[in-house]
Amino acid sequence: MTPEFQGTHLWDRLGWAKQNLEPYRSEFCIVWEDPDNLDEPAKVTHPDPNWMACALNGGILPPVWVYWELKKDEAKPDFVKHTRGHLLHNTEPMKAMTESEAIEYLIMKDLPEKVWREYEKSNKPRLVICKKEQLPQQRTWRNAWKIAA
């Protein structure tokens, strides 16, 4: 039974999750390219199994807009330190997500907005969710990885 965590520091929730939830190893990953740096290799984001357990369980993670707000604050030229960290701890936590919902949440949390915002309108795929087994098994040419058009 997950405790009522709204108002509890997110760090303490993660400690509870670490002790009480089984890590969930997703078979999916996110392959993406930075539209402003097309010469760079494709990047691959792997969900953390402990984080996935929190997402699937529900009641632990804050809504993704909280991270957007903190990112906005950090982008200000006079940023020194966060003054709205309380949003992480006091906002009502997310309910249990499905695996696909968790991956979508993670895309909007950990990938730059320019990658996922209106990604379907670009003339070349810049974001693909795929199974890890679909990635090249050898990394010899890792810096030449691109998303196929």
Place this chain on the structure above:
Amino acid sequence: MSTLRTNALEGVDAKNSMTIVAGAGNVTTTNVQEGLCKGWINYKGTSTNAVRDSLNNSSVTDNGTGDYQFNHTNNFNNAVYSGSSDVAETGANGSISWFASADDITTSDYEILAGLVADTSGGITARDTAKNDVNFFGDLA
């Protein structure tokens, strides 16, 4: 010697911050909250990458050869927190030494470049590393 048994300790002035007074004349103090590791990860950067175990990490982005970005679940309060990393490749021979340098740090992620330094030439080459142990210390948001 007596034994203190309890499930929780709480600061009086600040709930999440306590100071332990120790040493001769009670002059040495340790702030428990400041000294805690606020995140760690054991990560495999070779083959199909994998997080072996972690705390306070939401995902890892493989940016390219030896270039790994660790994304935090609980942001740090500012971008001047400390990260330390230890990287190596399984079965590496003794003629090379490994390095990991912090590349880009924000309150929400920490990026390292891993690679090796050759004894003979002194050149530095980015390399994927099977063993990446990274710890973070600092103030959380």
